[in-house]
Amino acid sequence: MNKPTRRSFLGTSLAAPVVLAAANPLIASAAESVEARHKPGSKMRIGLCTYLWGQDWDVPTLIANCKKAGYPGIELRVDHAHKVSAKLTPAERREVRKQFADGKTVFVGMGCNWDFHHTDPAKLAANVEGAKADVVLSYDCGGSGVKVKPNALPKDVPVARTCEQIGKALNVLGKFAADYKQEIRVEVHGSGTSDLPVMKQIFDHVTEPNVGVCWNCNNEDLKGEGLDYNFNLVKKRFAMTLHAREFNIGDYPYQKLFDLLVAMDYKGWILLEARTKPQDRIAAMIEQKEVFEQMIRNGQAKLKA
Numbered sequence: 001m002n003k004p005t006r007r008s009f010l011g012t013s014l015a016a017p018v019v020l021a022a023a024n025p026l027i028a029s030a031a032e033s034v035e036a037r038h039k040p041g042s043k044m045r046i047g048l049c050t051y052l053w054g055q056d057w058d059v060p061t062l063i064a065n066c067k068k069a070g071y072p073g074i075e076l077r078v079d080h081a082h083k084v085s086a087k088l089t090p091a092e093r094r095e096v097r098k099q100f101a102d103g104k105t106v107f108v109g110m111g112c113n114w115d116f117h118h119t120d121p122a123k124l125a126a127n128v129e130g131a132k133a134d135v136v137l138s139y140d141c142g143g144s145g146v147k148v149k150p151n152a153l154p155k156d157v158p159v160a161r162t163c164e165q166i167g168k169a170l171n172v173l174g175k176f177a178a179d180y181k182q183e184i185r186v187e188v189h190g191s192g193t194s195d196l197p198v199m200k201q202i203f204d205h206v207t208e209p210n211v212g213v214c215w216n217c218n219n220e221d222l223k224g225e226g227l228d229y230n231f232n233l234v235k236k237r238f239a240m241t242l243h244a245r246e247f248n249i250g251d252y253p254y255q256k257l258f259d260l261l262v263a264m265d266y267k268g269w270i271l272l273e274a275r276t277k278p279q280d281r282i283a284a285m286i287e288q289k290e291v292f293e294q295m296i297r298n299g300q301a302k303l304k305a
Contacts, residue, residue: 167205
């Protein structure tokens with residue numbers, strides 16, 4: 001008898017579920033049920049970036065208010081009322097981790113302002129070291145990553161050189177962060193660096209797999225050849241976080257963005273970086289969550305049609 005090859009084994013193995021499903025309606029029904037449960041875009045989750053709406057809430061209040069609004073995760077902005085910074089002692093870091101765990105809320109990570117476009121080598125090095133400290137902070141507090149940014153294209157410096165410098169700095173940071181199982185999330189931010197072709201040029205120099213793009217819903221996303229083109233420039237390098245303003249305010253094409261996210265089956269966090277000043281922030285958060293869920297359903301329906 002001939003010994004089965006790996007190819008023939010795999011072919012037989014892969015065919016078996018199909019035969020079983022055809023022979024047993026219960027198995028077929030279960031398979032269809034699993035497929036129905038996994039709809040593209042269904043793994044996206046809404047969270048709060050504490051830029052404005054959460055800036056004056058301490059950690060317990062943040063967790064309590066996000067639970068009321070149905071937000072399962074939070075990205076903590078540095079230097080706000082939460083007072084979660086690299087200055088925390090080991091005991092204080094353990095307490096932050098415990099508060100999130102006890103509140104059954106995901107600490108998504110730190111939102112930081114470190115940037116890497118500086119022409120002064122000392123300033124560039126200081127930003128890399130500051131970001132490293134926040135990587136350790138995020139790890140200690142139970143987070144999964146740190147948001148950083150490019151912020152400008154210095155005058156009298158070729159764009160290509162600045163992009164290479166930023167990319168190399170991100171590689172240094174990414175290698176360091178990998179030891180802590182952290183992701184480096186590079187926000188599409190800054191004068192000139194908000195342009196997606198520039199971000200693409202930066203990421204042409206990024207080789208570390210744990211360094212990704214944090215899409216930021218800027219009007220620059222619509223420049224040049226438009227949203228679809230700019231989205232596709234960097235979608236393969238998306239990080240697990242995306243920043244968005246209020247979904248139903250302004251003229252940013254959020255539904256079109258969500259159609260693209262659903263089509264690629266994005267599985268990350270959509271972090272609300274709200275900028276208005278509603279009287280009832282929890283009610284406003286609930287409203288935004290409802291719009292978020294509806295846009296996912298709209299995207300799924302469009303994909304299915």
